[in-house]
Amino acid sequence: MSNNSIDNYQAVDQLLGPLGEQLAAHGESYTLAVVGGSALLALGLSSRPTRDVDILAIVENNELVSAQPLPAPLLDAAHTVARDFGLPAEWLNPGPTSLLDLGLPDGFYQRGQHRIYGPGLEILFASRIDQIHLKLYATVDQGAGKHLKDLEALQPTHPELLGAARWSRSHDPSEGYLDVLKRVLAHFGVHNGNLDP
């Protein structure tokens, strides 16, 4: 870590390891689905530094359930880790958990990469193809910037982008969204293809 940011895969481990230790020390155990910049770093798919770990969901009995609000023991442990490492209090946040409302790409859970951080914490990192889906949606929905950079770092193929585009339209079928989507796809050299969800 540098300047309180997470800048490589080791830095991700350096935070999730202690988080797992804090949870285990208090007799707690969670499995969390993680997406975003920290997941890309953890899987070696990007080198863009990030300041937080985005929790998509809590995994309970192989089901993804909303992480909003984060359970109190998890929040307490996260705050302790934030204090110990000089991080913002919200370094672990459930920001993207609303994505669950409209559904994730089929097979998301099965494709995720599991890592265990001691008896208190297991992380399900979103796979590369699922990150392409989520990052394409975020680029179109929230604008370019970090999401576009992450999407570029993932080096998606045209079929992968088209598949992600069709899925993303199930989240937003509006014409405005479609218009921006086409421009983002064009940025990647995709000019034709079926975009119906």
Add this chain to the structure above:
Amino acid sequence: MSSSGFSPTSESTMEISTLSRRLSEQLVAFAWNEWAQMGVLATPHRRSPWAQDPEALIVFTLEVARADARLFDELLDWMLANESLLSVRRLRAMCIDENDRALVAAALGWLARQRPRARLGDREPTPDTTTLRPLFRSGGPVSKADEDFAAAGWTRPPLTPSHKSSPPDPMAPINLAFRLRQILGVGVRAEAVRVLLTTDAPWVNAQTLARSTGYAKRNVHDALAGLSKAGVVSAFTVAGEQRYTADRPAWAALLGCSPDELPSGRDWPQLLGALRGILRWSSRPELATMSDYLRASSARDLIEGIRPDLAFAGIPIDISSSPENTLSDLVEVVESVLMTINADPHHKVANARQRFEELEPANLGSDTR
């Protein structure tokens, strides 16, 4: 698999055990020296320039002397000999946790048996005593346990007073509290005047006096109102806050010294409480099995817990944002507090550096005993 950047087993375990042992030795020596000037049969190695807080020192010594049975027993003997000079209420007010309460309950229970008095016999409920803990850290099996200590959850051999203790010399600076109690009685007035006479500050408000004396703000306010009416304390209001100061020349004349000869003060309840907390933390056996990260995080909990008291005592704490440095931060905190309680006010830095240089982190790490 987790990789927190800390090794699972560590040198810091050894560092903490070294810190604990050395801190214990320093604090036992400090306590002996203080009590030797207050009436315990021992030879003082210096003349403390400050006024001590008897109850804060008793609660502190009850913990520290768990590493020195002779000191513990001589303290109880002193308490028995000088019981009339003590405030049971303040003894309880100085407790910061259940350990303190159990130690004070044991001491008061033993005193009550030796010298039945209503104020001593008023026992507070003691913590769970179904499991007895050894009082002394290096103690072996106890064939016959002291009843009063067992009632408070501790096991130790029966304690018999040595009757070697004497009353405190009222002319010694360290004993100003006792002299004021002889003049004003055991209570909030004597404590408030002690703080006002020994503070470096030009004035003190009731809230600060409450923290320093261990009495409720309302009691402090009422006592100071009475002293103010008597003309021995000045009260004035600034920005809606009532502030108090003592007429040092007048009090010095009453005590038979010049104002410059009045003893200095320390925030004893806060300083001795923080040291007690550090000592207890450093001797926790579970630290040995924790990972380096959890140990550092636990040290951070400790530092955060004592930070308000140390800030009150004028000791700022800088904590790095890296757990790798937390133990070094703790050592610096220990050193700062030891400097504050040991140094002569006029030679604070030089003396303290000499005396406590062995607590430098580098030296801690190199000790393999």
